[in-house]
Amino acid sequence: MLNHATNHTQNVRQNMKKNMKIITVLVLTTLLFGCNTQEKKLDGFIIKGNVKNLNNSKLLVLKFVNGGIEGDSISVVNNKFEYSGKVKEPYFIQLLIKDGKSTKGKLTEFMIENSEIHIEGNSIEYDSIKVSGSQSDKILKEYLEKDEVLNSKWDLLKEEYDKYLESNDSINRKKTGKKLNKILQIERVGLLKKYVANNSNTTVGALLPSFCTIENTLTEKDFKEIYNTLSQQIQKTNYGQRIFGKFNETNE
DSSP states (O other): OHHHHHHHHHHHHHHHHHHHHHHHHHHHHHHHHHHHHHHHSOSSEEEEEEEETOTTOEEEEEEEETTEEEEEEEEOBTTEEEEEEOOSSOEEEEEEEEETTEEEEEEEEEEEOSSEEEEEEETTEEEEEEEESOHHHHHHHHHHHHHHHHHHHHHHHHHHHHHHHHTTOHHHHHHHHHHHHIIIIIIIHHHHHHHHHHTTTSHHHHHHHHHOSOGGGOOHHHHHHHHHHSOHHHHTSHHHHHHHHHHHGGGO
């Protein structure tokens, strides 16, 4: 009985040692994996392109930043290219295909931000080019697409309005005029304010008014409301301060 108890105790101790070794290995693996993950964390942006029919050409980069345009170039090898850097805030860029000293067309355009951005498609089919990885670009294009639906609706009504104006039909002209104002002043402005509110804690919320097509329609009251929707941190960005200037400049 004593020998049996001793053997059982030894087996338990051996199993505990094995379990401790396994736990130690798991902990070390987790720590090492965590360190590698931190090392690989992207500090800035990297654009990775894989576009058919680019071959070994060059791309001209146009950066629309700080109210001006800056240029750069990218070398393409076997239809693939990479371009990296770091931006303080998202801004709009265009990639043009170079043909010697001139350019032969636009490859794509998008909002660049500090993230991993992928460009894929066929250079001879502009609509085939897809850009992914930039949240700012995704949200901006989503907003512009919805705004364009409202704008197309407005254009059709404007044709009706012009016909009523030409035929001196004042009753239908006034009715259509009210519909036009509703689309522009309520629906389109409302859509912009909704997108700003939904992204009030990110820079994209502040940049939307700069890239919308109704900026000239917005009143000082609209700009103030949009500005107050933004978080304090985003209000301090260049885009936030630009909005601030839209309603504050007359009060200075």
